[in-house]
Amino acid sequence: MSLRLYDTRTRQVRDFVPLVPGCVSIYLCGATVQAPPHIGHIRSGLNFDVMQRWFRYRGYRVSFVRNVTDIDDKVIAKGQETGTPWYEIAYANERAFNEGYTALGCLPPSVEPRATGHVPEMIEMMRGLIERGHAYEAEGNVYFAVTTFPEYLELSNQELENLRQPSGEGEGGKRDPRDFAMWKAAKPGEPSWETPWGRGRPGWHLECSAMAHKYLGEAFDIHGGGLDLIFPHHENEIAQSRAFGDEFANFWVHNAWVTMSGEKMSKSLGNSVLVSEMVQRWRPIVLRYYLAAPHYRSMIEYSEESLREAEVAFARIEGFIQRAVEVCGPVDAAPEVPLAFAEAMDDDLGVPQALAVVHTAVRQGNSALTADDKESALARLAEVRAMLAVLGLDPLDEMWAGDDRGDDLHGVVDALVRLVLDQRQAARARKDFATADAIRNQLGEAGLVIEDTPSGPRWTVGGP
Numbered sequence: 377m378s379l380r381l382y383d384t385r386t387r388q389v390r391d392f393v394p395l396v397p398g399c400v401s402i403y404l405c406g407a408t409v410q411a412p413p414h415i416g417h418i419r420s421g422l423n424f425d426v427m428q429r430w431f432r433y434r435g436y437r438v439s440f441v442r443n444v445t446d447i448d449d450k451v452i453a454k455g456q457e458t459g460t461p462w463y464e465i466a467y468a469n470e471r472a473f474n475e476g477y478t479a480l481g482c483l484p485p486s487v488e489p490r491a492t493g494h495v496p497e498m499i500e501m502m503r504g505l506i507e508r509g510h511a512y513e514a515e516g517n518v519y520f521a522v523t524t525f526p527e528y529l530e531l532s533n534q535e536l537e538n539l540r541q542p543s544g545e546g547e548g549g550k551r552d553p554r555d556f557a558m559w560k561a562a563k564p565g566e567p568s569w570e571t572p573w574g575r576g577r578p579g580w581h582l583e584c585s586a587m588a589h590k591y592l593g594e595a596f597d598i599h600g601g602g603l604d605l606i607f608p609h610h611e612n613e614i615a616q617s618r619a620f621g622d623e624f625a626n627f628w629v630h631n632a633w634v635t636m637s638g639e640k641m642s643k644s645l646g647n648s649v650l651v652s653e654m655v656q657r658w659r660p661i662v663l664r665y666y667l668a669a670p671h672y673r674s675m676i677e678y679s680e681e682s683l684r685e686a687e688v689a690f691a692r693i694e695g696f697i698q699r700a701v702e703v704c705g706p707v708d709a710a711p712e713v714p715l716a717f718a719e720a721m722d723d724d725l726g727v728p729q730a731l732a733v734v735h736t737a738v739r740q741g742n743s744a745l746t747a748d749d750k751e752s753a754l755a756r757l758a759e760v761r762a763m764l765a766v767l768g769l770d771p772l773d774e775m776w777a778g779d780d781r782g783d784d785l786h787g788v789v790d791a792l793v794r795l796v797l798d799q800r801q802a803a804r805a806r807k808d809f810a811t812a813d814a815i816r817n818q819l820g821e822a823g824l825v826i827e828d829t830p831s832g833p834r835w836t837v838g839g840p
Contacts, residue, residue: 379434379722381598382673384606384628385531389724394597395626399439400431401596403588403625405605406442406488409469410450413476414648415667415678416634416641420602422664423631423672423725425482426767427600430721433713433766441591442485444470447492448580452566462567476651480664481768481775487591491583495569498578498586501620502558502571510619514549516561516574522554525615531628532607542608556612558582581612588613589622599625603632604640631672641678649678658683661779665690665769671728688823689735693760694771696738696745700757701772704750709761709770717763727767734763746827793824797833800826 379392394400404424407417421442431438445451446466455462470490477484502518505511510524522528522536529536539554548561557579562568568575588596601610610628617624633640641648654663666686670676701707712718714737720729741756764770771779796815803811816826824835 379430380724381627381629382724384630387533390627392597392627394436395595398435398437400436400598401439401592402428402441402598402600403584403592403596404440404442404485404599405584405601405609406444407470407473408445408448408450409466409473410448410454412469412472413651414634414641415651415654415663416602416648417473418476418480418482418651419634419667419676420600420631421477421482422480422667424600424629425477426668426672426727427598427629427725428483429766429768430725438486439592439596440485441487441489441587443584443587444473444488444490445580445583446470446490447567447577456565472652476655479651479655479660480667481660483768489587489591491578491587494583494586494590495571495578497590498559498582499571501582501586501589501616502573504620505558505616508619508621510615511558512551513573514551516576517549517557518559518573518576518579519550519555520558520612520615520619521552522556522615523552525619527618528615529607529611531611531614534607556581556608558616581609582616584609585613585616585620585622585624588624589617589620594621595623596625598627598629600629600631603630606630629672632675634667634676634678636678638677658687659779661769661771661776662687662690668727668767668769669731672725690769693734693738693764693769696741697757697760697771699745700741700753703745704754704757706772707754707758707761709765710755710758711762713762713766714759717766721766730763730767734760737763742825793819793835797826797835801833 380389381392382389402424404420406421407413424440424442428438428440444466447462451462451466454460455465458465502511505520506513506518509521511518511520513519522539529539536554541554541556558581559571559573559576560579562575562577566577568577588599599610599613614624635641636649651663658666662683666683667676669686669689676682713721714733717730717733720726720733723729737756737759741753741760744750744752744756761770761772765773768775770776796819800812800815803809803815819826819835826833826835
């Protein structure tokens, strides 16, 4: 089975064939750094981290570009609101994003360019578009004339006659209200750069076209981002880049949102859950499991209950690994993942189906340990580690070495469970088997499997 991805532009799952054999080029719209990240922001980076890891496993050389929008209306407004220089706002939040990516085990991109570092490339692109008749200057602003690009709105599947650009695009001098700003004329108190059309600053959309062109060339394989970027951002990127002469992206891949009460998680709506707060309450590896486990095109409805369910599910995996290493000794990851896992990942990065294969291997491994079949247990352990490595979830990987709160929590839970098991042992000693069985059943309903061994009872996280 060939690797296949859902392409937003064609609205179908397509066979992935790289433009350059053996290489994959990815551009991901990264952070707009007016505020620290919530888990919805980090989900995008994490989903594309899984993509990057799978391509690498499949033997591709990956060029992964993830930009930083360090100048835009929101960054400037936050600086004015707080009385802080815009660049301090941008840099502090850029660091917060990178700390979040790192905490959740994301590999660094090949390059992480900032918008403010690529004004010359933007000027070059605007000059070319004006010369080709696709853009014009008015009152110091530079606009893209959308009616000059017949394919405009093919990505978002809208009708031009009904189009209204979002707020913030209504600068002076537009020939057509549907045109969008690539460059905005300088305003008092705002940062600005010199151009042939006067001082000003980048519009939101131009930066990504300019940076993708610089780092990935005229054509590249995959452009990614959240669903909310399809329009206007990605639609406008396509118009700029294609009108400039670039073929631009071959695939458009969009991840779904993290929602609360059905609403997209957003700072402006006041319903966001900051990553910096979440990693104090939950182990980062559990947060990664929670955000990576659903399919990237499926919405995640945030709740404490769903996070607890993810914690229990990952504990089953982690419990098997811990037990297998204790009984059989350490083992490296297998050189290849099981076929069923690979088929799931090749089918539009089917992580839910891939994790089902992981959990099946964990159950088989636990059964092997119970039967004292060390050979089979070691084989399953090697498979599980190989699969988890692809997902960035192997708890034995050195990147999780500092994530020791699981050991602390395990110790607390172990002490509590031991108290209950002592009561069960006492009931068995007085031949009150009904009470002993009731205790065992109650622990089972809580997700714990009790195994009676010659050295005493042992508990593990179990269940389906």
